[in-house]
Amino acid sequence: MDYGDGMTDREGIFAGDDPFVIARRWLSEAEGTEPNDPNAIALATVDANGLPNVRMVLLKEIEDDAFVFYTNYESAKGVELDAAGKAGFVMHWKSLRRQVRVRGEITREDGPQADAYYASRSLKSRLGAWASQQSRPLSSRASLVAEVAKVTARHGTNPSRPPFWGGYRLKPSHIELWADGAFRLHDRFAWTRENSGGRWSVQRLNP
Numbered sequence: 001m002d003y004g005d006g007m008t009d010r011e012g013i014f015a016g017d018d019p020f021v022i023a024r025r026w027l028s029e030a031e032g033t034e035p036n037d038p039n040a041i042a043l044a045t046v047d048a049n050g051l052p053n054v055r056m057v058l059l060k061e062i063e064d065d066a067f068v069f070y071t072n073y074e075s076a077k078g079v080e081l082d083a084a085g086k087a088g089f090v091m092h093w094k095s096l097r098r099q100v101r102v103r104g105e106i107t108r109e110d111g112p113q114a115d116a117y118y119a120s121r122s123l124k125s126r127l128g129a130w131a132s133q134q135s136r137p138l139s140s141r142a143s144l145v146a147e148v149a150k151v152t153a154r155h156g157t158n159p160s161r162p163p164f165w166g167g168y169r170l171k172p173s174h175i176e177l178w179a180d181g182a183f184r185l186h187d188r189f190a191w192t193r194e195n196s197g198g199r200w201s202v203q204r205l206n207p
């Protein structure tokens with residue numbers, strides 16, 4: 001892959017040209033320092049009126065050229081992701097004082113990779129995905145528990161992946177890696193490309 005000329009004064013935690021490799025390295029460091037969920041991201045979508053909507057999800061894969069997470073396709077975020085075809089997220093580690101910011105194009109991961117991830121989850125989580133009409137009104141906790149019992153009776157111990165549940169793949173046009181610096185003189189490096197398949201260029205940004 002071609003990462004352009006960019007600035008060459010990246011070193012230490014910023015060393016390397018490939019932002020996906022650096023992000024993976026930072027995440028594996030965070031796995032050793034965060035109290036829980038080092039892979040939590042704040043995922044931003046926009047609704048049909050352009051009103052932003054943000055919630056946490058778990059980042060499940062940093063691929064060579066994309067990021068993958070899983071959810072209910074009929075949830076508020078699912079509807080907004082499908083309609084806009086774009087999203088952004090930030091991953092922040094308090095323990096490391098670093099953030100990774102990502103923006104780009106969204107497609108569904110609705111095939112064997114999603115099946116494999118679904119199958120890797122605990123049985124209760126797999127059944128919970130069947131039972132929850134995520135983001136839609138729920139009359140009571142008891143009715144959710146009753147729904148779990150119903151889907152358990154229907155799907156047994158080896159449920160297939162629900163057709164309304166799967167992955168999204170974010171292929172970025174923007175990736176910013178940020179690290180806290182003394183007296184707010186933070187380090188920021190922004191990788192950008194015209195489209196999600198284009199040539200990256202990297203620039204240092206003012207804090």
Ligand SMILES: Cc1cc2nc3c(=O)[nH]c(=O)nc-3n(C[C@H](O)[C@H](O)[C@H](O)COP(=O)(O)O)c2cc1C
Binds near residue numbers: 055069070071
């Ligand atoms: C740390 C954390 C991780 C979460 N991970 C996921 C996830 O991977 N997928 C998911 O659908 N919801 C996840 N949630 C729940 C979402 O934040 C949210 O409540 C839910 O997906 C409904 O969002 P929506 O109504 O905007 O679609 C997580 C919440 C937290 C706090």
